[in-house]
Amino acid sequence: MSSINLKRLSEELGLSISSVSKALRDSYEISAETKKRVLAMAEKLNYQPNPFASSLRRKKSITIAVVIPEIANNFFALAIDGIQMVAQQKGYHVLTYLTHENFTNEESTIRHLQGGRVDGVLISLCRDTDSIKHLTGLHDTGIPLVFFDRVPEIMDCPTVTTDDYDSGFKATEHLIKAGCKKIACLSLSSLLSITHKRVSGYQDALKKYKLKEDPKLIIECTNDNASNLQLIKKLLSKKDRPDGVFSTVEKLAISTYYVCNEIKLKIPQQLKIISFSNLRTASLLAPSLSTITQPAFEIGKESASLLFRMIEKKTFGNRIDKIVLKSSLIERNSSK
Amino acid sequence: MSSINLKRLSEELGLSISSVSKALRDSYEISAETKKRVLAMAEKLNYQPNPFASSLRRKKSITIAVVIPEIANNFFALAIDGIQMVAQQKGYHVLTYLTHENFTNEESTIRHLQGGRVDGVLISLCRDTDSIKHLTGLHDTGIPLVFFDRVPEIMDCPTVTTDDYDSGFKATEHLIKAGCKKIACLSLSSLLSITHKRVSGYQDALKKYKLKEDPKLIIECTNDNASNLQLIKKLLSKKDRPDGVFSTVEKLAISTYYVCNEIKLKIPQQLKIISFSNLRTASLLAPSLSTITQPAFEIGKESASLLFRMIEKKTFGNRIDKIVLKSSLIERNSSK
DNA sequence: AAATTTTACGAAAACGTTTTCTCCGATTTT
DNA sequence: AAAATCGGAGAAAACGTTTTCGTAAAATTT
Numbered sequence: 001m002s003s004i005n006l007k008r009l010s011e012e013l014g015l016s017i018s019s020v021s022k023a024l025r026d027s028y029e030i031s032a033e034t035k036k037r038v039l040a041m042a043e044k045l046n047y048q049p050n051p052f053a054s055s056l057r058r059k060k061s062i063t064i065a066v067v068i069p070e071i072a073n074n075f076f077a078l079a080i081d082g083i084q085m086v087a088q089q090k091g092y093h094v095l096t097y098l099t100h101e102n103f104t105n106e107e108s109t110i111r112h113l114q115g116g117r118v119d120g121v122l123i124s125l126c127r128d129t130d131s132i133k134h135l136t137g138l139h140d141t142g143i144p145l146v147f148f149d150r151v152p153e154i155m156d157c158p159t160v161t162t163d164d165y166d167s168g169f170k171a172t173e174h175l176i177k178a179g180c181k182k183i184a185c186l187s188l189s190s191l192l193s194i195t196h197k198r199v200s201g202y203q204d205a206l207k208k209y210k211l212k213e214d215p216k217l218i219i220e221c222t223n224d225n226a227s228n229l230q231l232i233k234k235l236l237s238k239k240d241r242p243d244g245v246f247s248t249v250e251k252l253a254i255s256t257y258y259v260c261n262e263i264k265l266k267i268p269q270q271l272k273i274i275s276f277s278n279l280r281t282a283s284l285l286a287p288s289l290s291t292i293t294q295p296a297f298e299i300g301k302e303s304a305s306l307l308f309r310m311i312e313k314k315t316f317g318n319r320i321d322k323i324v325l326k327s328s329l330i331e332r333n334s335s336k
Numbered sequence: 337m338s339s340i341n342l343k344r345l346s347e348e349l350g351l352s353i354s355s356v357s358k359a360l361r362d363s364y365e366i367s368a369e370t371k372k373r374v375l376a377m378a379e380k381l382n383y384q385p386n387p388f389a390s391s392l393r394r395k396k397s398i399t400i401a402v403v404i405p406e407i408a409n410n411f412f413a414l415a416i417d418g419i420q421m422v423a424q425q426k427g428y429h430v431l432t433y434l435t436h437e438n439f440t441n442e443e444s445t446i447r448h449l450q451g452g453r454v455d456g457v458l459i460s461l462c463r464d465t466d467s468i469k470h471l472t473g474l475h476d477t478g479i480p481l482v483f484f485d486r487v488p489e490i491m492d493c494p495t496v497t498t499d500d501y502d503s504g505f506k507a508t509e510h511l512i513k514a515g516c517k518k519i520a521c522l523s524l525s526s527l528l529s530i531t532h533k534r535v536s537g538y539q540d541a542l543k544k545y546k547l548k549e550d551p552k553l554i555i556e557c558t559n560d561n562a563s564n565l566q567l568i569k570k571l572l573s574k575k576d577r578p579d580g581v582f583s584t585v586e587k588l589a590i591s592t593y594y595v596c597n598e599i600k601l602k603i604p605q606q607l608k609i610i611s612f613s614n615l616r617t618a619s620l621l622a623p624s625l626s627t628i629t630q631p632a633f634e635i636g637k638e639s640a641s642l643l644f645r646m647i648e649k650k651t652f653g654n655r656i657d658k659i660v661l662k663s664s665l666i667e668r669n670s671s672k
Numbered sequence: 673a674a675a676t677t678t679t680a681c682g683a684a685a686a687c688g689t690t691t692t693c694t695c696c697g698a699t700t701t702t
Numbered sequence: 703a704a705a706a707t708c709g710g711a712g713a714a715a716a717c718g719t720t721t722t723c724g725t726a727a728a729a730t731t732t
Contacts, residue, residue, distance in 0.1 A: 019712070049688085117387045
């Protein structure tokens with residue numbers, strides 16, 4: 001329990017508390033010589049300023065919050081990596097909150113953040129967020145807020161996303177050109193903006209190539225892995241099963257692989273697959289998985305950078321940034 | 337900028353600040369009726385207590401720190417998941433710091449944490465941490481510290497690990513029983529306790545089965561992916577190349593797969609592989625990867641639980657807990 | 673009825689910073 | 703020589719809580 005504070009430091013130096021504080025913050029009011037003395041003593045006693053006293057006084061937390069649905073997910077892990085990089089560079093601390101795709105969790109997390117614990121918030125919405133009322137409170141407190149990937153469709157807010165519509169379109173087009181006539185689409189909650197955009201791309205690609213759209217081929221999956229497996233198994237076991245699958249998220253493609261193994265469906269001969277994914281082992285799978293890969297790390301980096309521009313008021317007036325990055329389609333054997 | 341504080345609340349209610357504070361903390365000194373009034377007003381004005389004022393006064397941050405080498409790593413992502421679960425349940429906040437396997441980062445992170453920003457620290461050491469001097473300062477401040485997975489070998493400290501020696505032994509034994517005569521071992525820094533234990537298990541298994549140990553077969557990899565690929569390629573391109581590989585970490589197994597693809601080495605016919613890994617797609621790889629899988633989520637859970645026992649002083653006297661969980665060996669086709 | 677306890681609340685100190693304001697002696701300007 | 707400026711430092715208020723202590727009035731006990 002060392003607890004070296006300014007008072008102790010000032011006594012040791014024979015200076016006032018305020019002078020010591022100023023010296024440590026390199027104020028012009030303090031002579032160079034005194035500063036040197038103070039710094040030396042602070043070093044010697046291993047002085048660490050109390051962050052709470054400082055934050056209380058300065059009304060700055062030097063901390064940001066990241067609110068995401070889950071962490072055991074390649075996309076989000078990479079995004080956090082990017083966020084952390086920028087934050088560390090800025091000398092900021094990062095609080096992480098997981099909503100586990102649960103709206104109630106998201107709500108209470110946001111409410112807690114209104115106390116001023118953080119200077120800014122990065123958030124990717126959870127699958128059953130159907131209203132953004134819980135965010136207006138946070139917005140009203142003036143705490144900068146940036147959405148990434150899973151953003152609200154209606155609210156006027158700063159966002160960092162990828163070209164989801166285009167990617168959905170191209171992925172579907174790719175399957176069509178590979179010979180698919182009947183393409184299923186595996187999606188998360190239809191409440192999510194990314195789902196909506198990716199599925200729209202899918203639908204428009206079908207239209208362009210005059211394939212008839214079947215609502216039954218758009219499978220809205222749940223948050224439970226076992227039941228998703230059932231859904232996919234049911235889909236692929238039917239007599240008139242699809243010959244192509246476009247998965248809007250990685251884990252549903254993995255489930256599809258498992259199902260195909262189970263029911264002995266050959267990829268890509270009997271079923272072609274393409275999926276949004278940040279799997280590092282995509283090319284090592286049997287067969288290798290064709291992916292639309294989002295620049296997850298860059299998304300994190302851009303989101304954090306945007307947030308810091310807002311925190312530092314470098315973003316002019318009431319301008320609202322909407323950054324869109326490009327995903328890349330990587331053809332592999334699952335869609336040959 | 338709402339900024340509703342106790343003062344504002346007390347004015348609104350015609351009470352003193354202290355009474356409002358007590359009412360909100362459900363003190364026996366306040367009448368039931370007054371409490372109800374205060375709660376109602378707090379709700380109405382959306383009062384959120386200032387965490388810094390509170391922390392300053394109570395000398396409690398209700399926050400823990402997690403210091404890990406990287407986040408884009410299945411093991412650590414799962415561990416964090418477990419940590420977050422426990423923390424959330426306890427109403428604690430979680431600060432995450434990435435060292436990127438860099439000792440200097442680890443050092444400065446630890447130093448920053450000495451200011452009292454957190455009530456406890458969970459840490460997994462980075463690959464070039466060769467001294468734990470930087471941790472004694474933290475220890476001296478009385479902040480509870482729990483190590484998980486990558487723990488110091490010498491220091492008397494609370495740890496949560498897995499049966500690394502046994503796992504290394506069994507993995508090697510498994511390869512031997514599958515017919516391997518010449519087994520290489522891919523390891524991270526030899527400074528790490530996990531490397532040491534896993535490699536010891538490997539060596540003892542060789543001894544038990546009278547296979548001669550060749551130091552050249554123990555490859556200490558770097559933190560750079562490209563150079564690791566080179567190292568592995570060199571190892572596997574030799575005339576007298578090994579017929580088995582025991583990888584102590586996931587990413588080196590993945591690199592090995594890439595190399596085998598490149599130099600057309602057939603797994604498992606020409607080379608058998610087993611690796612520590614938390615890859616969800618292990619069974620979908622070509623061929624499926626035999627793994628020693630650590631209970632990463634549980635490690636996180638247990639570490640956090642232990643830390644909270646220490647924070648809440650529930651751990652008696654100067655007892656030091658060392659929790660060891662079991663990994664499981666899962667045979668798949670890469671070692672058939 | 674007097675003495676004691678209980679109930680319900682308020683005043684004020686404390687947590688450790690940061691920052692504004694004040695002050696004093698020394699130097700420079702009028 | 704008097705006035706103004708300046709460099710360096712300290713006193714004290716402020717940030718928003720929590721908590722100790724004090725104290726009236728009411729309730730209870732003697």
